[in-house]
Amino acid sequence: MSQSAKLELISFKVCPFVQRSVIALNAKRVTYTLTHINPHEPPDWFKAISPLGKVPVLLVDGTPLFESAVILEYLDEVYPPALHPATPLERAQHRAWIEFCSELLGRQFRMLTAKDETGFNEARDALQQGLQRLDTMLSPELPYFAGQAFHLVDCVYAPLFMRLILLKQEYGLELPLSKRMQAWSDALLALDAVKTSVVDDFSTVFANFLAANDGYIIKR
């Protein structure tokens, strides 16, 4: 496939896995269209192209790609600038920490949807522990994961931080971040590629998502 392929990303407005794909597309200044579908009533055409019924799906001249990590790899192979490090070992490390981010997003999701205090506390503590582990991997050089250069691994953590900030501002839920990690989060959330990676009314969309789940987090 060439750089001139028509790209259509299928999305749920609140999905952090879609958002990481959007951030990579934005960072690479690639032209694409975004199609939001209703997660509660996915259309038949979506079920036909998404084997797991999940977003994101990237249509490349009509050919569906699923799994956000795979979509990121595809985008990085086709569209410059390369956002993976140059050496195989560093690339492998970044892939591993991208995988780790997906686990943390799962913990964050469990925290947001937990129905009772016990489930909420367990998920919050697991997320906090994961963040502490991640912290040990950050380059001493500011501001991104590996220092001055922005990589795919940065694309995937920005949605996690965006939700942590909203949880702090709107719901008084604070997960303490180290100074180094706070600087990373601040740098990511200041990027245009990140700011424009969600719908304008994202805080409302996020609040509606939490309300619909009716979890412990909105009752504390």
Ligand SMILES: N[C@@H](CCC(=O)N[C@@H](CS)C(=O)NCC(=O)O)C(=O)O
């Ligand atoms: N491993 C997948 C996870 C994607 C995912 O969990 N998407 C959620 C929305 S954030 C979804 O589509 N859920 C619908 C479902 O599970 O039915 C990826 O990285 O693309």
